Amino acid sequence: MTIYPDRAPEFDCVVCGKPRPPQWQAREETDIPPVCRSCERDWGRTTFGGLGDRNRDRRIAGQIFVLARVLDGEAYRAEKGMEPIYGRT
Numbered sequence: 001m002t003i004y005p006d007r008a009p010e011f012d013c014v015v016c017g018k019p020r021p022p023q024w025q026a027r028e029e030t031d032i033p034p035v036c037r038s039c040e041r042d043w044g045r046t047t048f049g050g051l052g053d054r055n056r057d058r059r060i061a062g063q064i065f066v067l068a069r070v071l072d073g074e075a076y077r078a079e080k081g082m083e084p085i086y087g088r089t
């Protein structure tokens with residue numbers, strides 16, 4: 001039996017700026033503020049936040065996304081006793 005989270009409180013997505021959550025939302029697709037499920041799932045995979053997007057806020061969000069992925073990768077490598085890829089002097 002799956003236990004679904006409560007409906008998210010009302011918020012504006014920090015990426016797309018749309019008011020969330022919509023009137024109806026599947027329980028398994030519940031938003032987790034401050035980013036809506038749509039941006040969480042699709043951001044950077046389409047022109048929205050991807051190539052050709054000139055919105056500065058979304059570009060900064062993209063930078064945060066990239067840094068988080070790099071840190072995740074480096075943490076994995078450290079845990080496995082591997083040499084780091086980034087940050088070497």
Ligand SMILES: [Zn+2]
Nearest residue numbers: 013016036039
């Ligand atoms: Zn959004």
